[in-house]
Amino acid sequence: MRLSRFSRASLCAMTVLTLVFLYLPLLVVARLSFNPQKSVSWPGWSGYTTSWWGKAWEADGPRDALVNSCKVAFAAMLIALLLGSLAAFAMTRFKFFGKTSVSFLLVLPIALPGIVTGIALQNTFSRTIDLGLFSFKVGFGFHSLIIAHATFCVVVAYNNVVARLRRSSPNLLEASADLGAHGSQTFRYITFPLVRSALVAGGILAFALSFDEIVVTTFTAGSGFQTLPVWIYSNFSRPNNVPLVNVMATFVMLVSIPLAWLAQRLSDGGDES
Amino acid sequence: MRSLHQVGGCLDHTPQLNDTFLNDGEVPTDTNQGGKAHKPSLPFRGVNRAFHGRRRLGVASTLGLPLLWMLGVYVGSLLLLMVSSLYELDATTQKPSSTLTLANLGDAFTNSSVVWVMARTTILALAVTLICFLIALPVSFFISKIAWRRARRGLVVAMLMPLWAGYLVKGYAWRAMVAPAGGRFAADGKGGGGFLESTFGWTPGYGRAAIVITLVYFWLPYMVLPIYAGIERLSPSLLDAAGDLGAKPLRTFRSVMLPLLLPAVAAGSIFTFSLTLGDYIVPQLVNNGKEKFMFGTLINSTLGAPNQPLAAAYTLWPLLIVVLYLFAMKRLGAFENL
Amino acid sequence: MRTTRTAMALLASLSIVVAACGDDKASTSTAAPSTVADTTGDTAAPETTAGETTDTATPDTIGGAVDYMWTPNADLLAGAEGQLNVVAWAGYAEDGSTDPAYDWVTPFEDMTSCSVNVKTGASSDEMVQLMQSGEYDGVSASGDATQRLIAGDEVVAIDTAEYSSYADIFDGLKLQPWNSVDGKPYGIPHGRGANLLVYNTEAFADGAPDSWSAMFEPGGPADGAISVYDSPIYIADAAVYLMATQPDLGITDPYALDQTQFDAAIALLNDQKPLTSQYWGDYTVQQSSLENGDVLAGTTWQVIVNLAQANGAKIDAVKPVEGATGWSDTWMLSAKAANPNCMKLWMDWIASPWANSQVAVWFGEAPSNAKSCDLDGMAEHCDTFHASDEAYWKDVWYWTTATEKCLDGRTDVKCVPYTKWVDAWTTLRS
Numbered sequence A: 001m002r003l004s005r006f007s008r009a010s011l012c013a014m015t016v017l018t019l020v021f022l023y024l025p026l027l028v029v030a031r032l033s034f035n036p037q038k039s040v041s042w043p044g045w046s047g048y049t050t051s052w053w054g055k056a057w058e059a060d061g062p063r064d065a066l067v068n069s070c071k072v073a074f075a076a077m078l079i080a081l082l083l084g085s086l087a088a089f090a091m092t093r094f095k096f097f098g099k100t101s102v103s104f105l106l107v108l109p110i111a112l113p114g115i116v117t118g119i120a121l122q123n124t125f126s127r128t129i130d131l132g133l134f135s136f137k138v139g140f141g142f143h144s145l146i147i148a149h150a151t152f153c154v155v156v157a158y159n160n161v162v163a164r165l166r167r168s169s170p171n172l173l174e175a176s177a178d179l180g181a182h183g184s185q186t187f188r189y190i191t192f193p194l195v196r197s198a199l200v201a202g203g204i205l206a207f208a209l210s211f212d213e214i215v216v217t218t219f220t221a222g223s224g225f226q227t228l229p230v231w232i233y234s235n236f237s238r239p240n241n242v243p244l245v246n247v248m249a250t251f252v253m254l255v256s257i258p259l260a261w262l263a264q265r266l267s268d269g270g271d272e273s
Numbered sequence B: 001m002r003s004l005h006q007v008g009g010c011l012d013h014t015p016q017l018n019d020t021f022l023n024d025g026e027v028p029t030d031t032n033q034g035g036k037a038h039k040p041s042l043p044f045r046g047v048n049r050a051f052h053g054r055r056r057l058g059v060a061s062t063l064g065l066p067l068l069w070m071l072g073v074y075v076g077s078l079l080l081l082m083v084s085s086l087y088e089l090d091a092t093t094q095k096p097s098s099t100l101t102l103a104n105l106g107d108a109f110t111n112s113s114v115v116w117v118m119a120r121t122t123i124l125a126l127a128v129t130l131i132c133f134l135i136a137l138p139v140s141f142f143i144s145k146i147a148w149r150r151a152r153r154g155l156v157v158a159m160l161m162p163l164w165a166g167y168l169v170k171g172y173a174w175r176a177m178v179a180p181a182g183g184r185f186a187a188d189g190k191g192g193g194g195f196l197e198s199t200f201g202w203t204p205g206y207g208r209a210a211i212v213i214t215l216v217y218f219w220l221p222y223m224v225l226p227i228y229a230g231i232e233r234l235s236p237s238l239l240d241a242a243g244d245l246g247a248k249p250l251r252t253f254r255s256v257m258l259p260l261l262l263p264a265v266a267a268g269s270i271f272t273f274s275l276t277l278g279d280y281i282v283p284q285l286v287n288n289g290k291e292k293f294m295f296g297t298l299i300n301s302t303l304g305a306p307n308q309p310l311a312a313a314y315t316l317w318p319l320l321i322v323v324l325y326l327f328a329m330k331r332l333g334a335f336e337n338l
Numbered sequence C: 001m002r003t004t005r006t007a008m009a010l011l012a013s014l015s016i017v018v019a020a021c022g023d024d025k026a027s028t029s030t031a032a033p034s035t036v037a038d039t040t041g042d043t044a045a046p047e048t049t050a051g052e053t054t055d056t057a058t059p060d061t062i063g064g065a066v067d068y069m070w071t072p073n074a075d076l077l078a079g080a081e082g083q084l085n086v087v088a089w090a091g092y093a094e095d096g097s098t099d100p101a102y103d104w105v106t107p108f109e110d111m112t113s114c115s116v117n118v119k120t121g122a123s124s125d126e127m128v129q130l131m132q133s134g135e136y137d138g139v140s141a142s143g144d145a146t147q148r149l150i151a152g153d154e155v156v157a158i159d160t161a162e163y164s165s166y167a168d169i170f171d172g173l174k175l176q177p178w179n180s181v182d183g184k185p186y187g188i189p190h191g192r193g194a195n196l197l198v199y200n201t202e203a204f205a206d207g208a209p210d211s212w213s214a215m216f217e218p219g220g221p222a223d224g225a226i227s228v229y230d231s232p233i234y235i236a237d238a239a240v241y242l243m244a245t246q247p248d249l250g251i252t253d254p255y256a257l258d259q260t261q262f263d264a265a266i267a268l269l270n271d272q273k274p275l276t277s278q279y280w281g282d283y284t285v286q287q288s289s290l291e292n293g294d295v296l297a298g299t300t301w302q303v304i305v306n307l308a309q310a311n312g313a314k315i316d317a318v319k320p321v322e323g324a325t326g327w328s329d330t331w332m333l334s335a336k337a338a339n340p341n342c343m344k345l346w347m348d349w350i351a352s353p354w355a356n357s358q359v360a361v362w363f364g365e366a367p368s369n370a371k372s373c374d375l376d377g378m379a380e381h382c383d384t385f386h387a388s389d390e391a392y393w394k395d396v397w398y399w400t401t402a403t404e405k406c407l408d409g410r411t412d413v414k415c416v417p418y419t420k421w422v423d424a425w426t427t428l429r430s
Helices: A004-031 A051-058 A060-093 A099-113 A114-125 A144-166 A170-178 A185-211 A215-220 A229-236 A239-272 B002-012 B018-022 B045-050 B054-084 B105-108 B112-146 B151-165 B167-178 B195-200 B208-233 B235-246 B250-279 B282-288 B294-302 B308-337 C002-022 C033-040 C074-078 C106-112 C124-133 C142-151 C162-169 C234-244 C259-275 C283-292 C302-310 C340-350 C353-363 C370-372 C380-383 C390-395 C418-429
Strands: A129-130 A134-137 B087-089 B096-100 C083-089 C115-121 C137-139 C188-194 C196-200 C227-229 C276-280 C297-300 C315-320 C324-334 C396-398
Touching: A004 B112, A004 B151, A004 B167, A004 B208, A051 A239, A051 B112, A060 A144, A060 A185, A060 A229, A060 A239, A060 B054, A099 A144, A099 B054, A099 B250, A099 B308, A114 A144, A114 A215, A114 B054, A114 B195, A114 B294, A129 A215, A129 B045, A134 A239, A144 A185, A144 A215, A144 A229, A144 B054, A185 A229, A215 A229, A229 A239, A239 B096, A239 B151, A239 B167, A239 C283, B045 B151, B054 B308, B087 B105, B087 B308, B105 B112, B105 B308, B112 B151, B112 B208, B112 B250, B112 B294, B112 B308, B151 B167, B151 B208, B167 B195, B167 B208, B195 C162, B195 C370, B208 B235, B208 B282, B235 B250, B250 B308, B250 C188, B282 B294, B294 B308, B294 C418, C033 C142, C074 C227, C083 C124, C083 C340, C106 C115, C106 C340, C115 C124, C115 C142, C124 C142, C124 C234, C137 C142, C137 C340, C162 C340, C162 C353, C188 C340, C188 C353, C188 C396, C196 C302, C227 C283, C234 C259, C234 C324, C234 C418, C259 C276, C259 C418, C276 C283, C283 C302, C297 C302, C302 C315, C302 C353, C324 C340, C340 C353, C353 C370, C353 C380, C370 C380, C390 C396
Parallel strands: C083 C115, C083 C137, C227 C276, C227 C297, C324 C396
Antiparallel strands: A129 A134, B087 B096, C137 C324, C188 C324, C196 C297, C196 C315
16 A cells, blocks of 8 residues: 555654653653642643652552552452463363353453442442352452452453463474373473463563552452552542652552563563573 | 564553454464464364363363352352342432332433433443544554554554553543643632643643543553554555555555454454443543533442442443443454454 | 652652562551651752641640540450541541641550541441441441431440540530430530531632522622532532522421422522532542632532642631531441441540540531630630530531431421432432
8 A cells, every 4th residue: 555655744643643642641740740839730841859759658648558559469460360371271272162251251340341340349249148058248358359350350361371372382282292291291391381471471461450450449449448549549639649649640650661561571572482 | 474473472461352352262363364264273282182081171170260250259240230229229228128129220221311321421432432443543554554664563562551551640640631720719829720731721621521532541552452453464465456456545445444454443442432431530530520421420429329229220231331332343353354 | 960869769669669569567656747747858848848738726736745635445445456447527537647737546546556447438428338338347427327327227326434535525416316316325426517608719809708699699709610519418508598598488497398398409409500610529629629719619618628728729718697507427336346446445535635626626627525625726716616606506407317207397298308319419410
């Protein structure tokens, strides 16, 4: 397809503009975190202070929230990795009835609006579930949040592992079997090294997804449990806390984006090996 | 093939569902080239054969746990939510009573103000989807076909990274972007306006426009990604052929590219559409609260009324619409990919 | 210089990650918040710091040791669970993170080893919902929430012997319809206040408003810039205004509206819509709008006025001539409290003279403990807020839940119950 110089130039301009559109707001927040004034009003490019970073460092609220976020994200990541890779193995290894429904099922928690997932889980966790033999109540707190986050993180881990398995040559496994390896040996020496970097990448992305989540979190966190997004959510409109929110928002970007980039590199790297 | 795989590599690891949902199933289609479908064998056929006798055991031992989790925790919760919408609210205690009623469902689906909010939100979600598409298409085309070859991967990654900046962070960023100038009677040093106002002297201010911009900003990468992958899969010779047959670029685009890209667009639209449909936080971030604009806000405030059964009944709306939309998109994608 | 600061910031952020993700025992009870705030500002620090948010009286926090005027009940202390989870109005449980001068959570935690987890409720409705979850040990409930909580068995009657502060509570607040059943108290009164009319002093330079008409009649200085509380209970505010302006309707209690009266109130609120620029659910939203001058008049809480004024907002607030809706809050103990001893200790603490004066000043309301008014600098506050002036509260209509049985004693008509208020409000707002 031949395009005129003008068309090419305008497409290029459009791409550049889109990138500006994507990154400018993030830059604005980063700049505001050094803003001497306590407001979201734009201060221009002059006048800087690092005092809010110091204050954020001292403040208990955001720090405790950060610790909680890390814990929840880590636990949710582990569960998601386990469930996601199991599902990925099943989907690439076996044919079975209802296979398409499984991928539908895995993706549902992030495809449905967060408020539906949130209210549904909140409703379930608040009830005493009677299963005849025994009854239990999930309740709210650290554990309910992990369950909720793991549920929508599974698809991320699954996606990474399943993509890696699909792109791997089946010959490797056949060769391994032909050479007399047991199933467990094949797994240890062939399959696991094959998916290792996909697991790491999927894990990082699951961590990042959980770390950032707010909607399901507000419904399933229960009392006295704040994650960093919840802290930002309950403080963003407080004029006195705007500087700290700026700092924490910038901080989230500083943590999340390099992590996502690392995950990208890892999964790409795994390709070339 | 190798280069294609590498590009595919960076696409498979994002939390989006086109891969999982649309291209997934019995036939992995991520190696399809130019729409020419071929049936690749299951990669683990050899092992599959070795496990032949124990296939059921294999399925059960690998899929059992994830399936149990998703059905038990998630599908179970959705069903329980539907059941909870059938209970009457006790007026004195404002708790669900044990009396069954269809009144909540009746209210959710016949109360004109509720239906109107839902319709308005659906229109908004479609608008956001359309805008995302209109931006994503030229941008993906540029990255895939025009940009300097070695910059392509970098550009795609650059498009994706903001996805991970944090939902709330990004919403908050737009709050700072569009903050309007204060009124005449603002406090000293207050109401200077956000970045747009003070740099360009113009801002959409808080309200509907800001909501749409912010939502487009949120979900745009979800649209760029599948469309880019779709364009990558288009055989260049196909476009050349169209050109050789005398088609102008616009015609090539309309008659050749667009139909082939439809599954990719469908995949991208799932996020732009369904995530917009239930959002209630963006309206808080960039809206002054003059109007109960989005359905998510209505659900949230009903839940806080507190009227849990009615809120549960309201959630059936987005649930139904999204599931129907998913099926429609799946059909569209599957159809086009054959 | 700029590079150095950026590098410092990066370093700081890195160390936050290391410390936060590595050490989850980030202690909460070590450094005193006030000293922290003073030492962190570097040379480039702005003049306004987070520490200077209000200019109202600060009861005796200067000069080291503070007499907290409270001794924990020994029996309760022996059984203290180590934590408690409360639902509270914004500003009811300050731990110094908003303003280091206002911290009545940390001393409590130090004295009882009960760490306090606070969930802020934006409205009575939300508080009822939160308490229904059974996840919380107690709540600071306004009169409209208390009745629903008692009816739903979410809260239990208290044994006043367990609360040393109860004896000093103003008599006018004890055993009221909203906090007792059959002479049994269902909680410890916290304090009371009126919903005020806030206005921009420059917009109203020609004369300060003294009537809710500033919010209901078009053509005023605030036309198009009105801020309305986003809750069904606000229908009562319209009814209060109708009581004065349309006496023919015969409204005697804004929470006892028959269908005609109710429809009139809704009609008034519909007429108010074009004048409105904001419905606020979160108090901070109104605060920023007041500071930015986006809102020129509205219904407000004193605490919002204090916060906004501290940030330079050109506003003042008044209780209009028509009277006002208001609240009388009660700390209640959840029937499903997982940490009942810590909750009882908290209820006793929050109603004790020092803590009660702190919260009353911070939130801007009348304290419930008579001895609060004897503290240094508190006499003026108690005077401003009419703590013991029962006459002042005559035309303050405490939030109450409307029921089908008319609260004003009428038996010939049925009144519109609160669930219908909710429906009407949803329709009004969508």
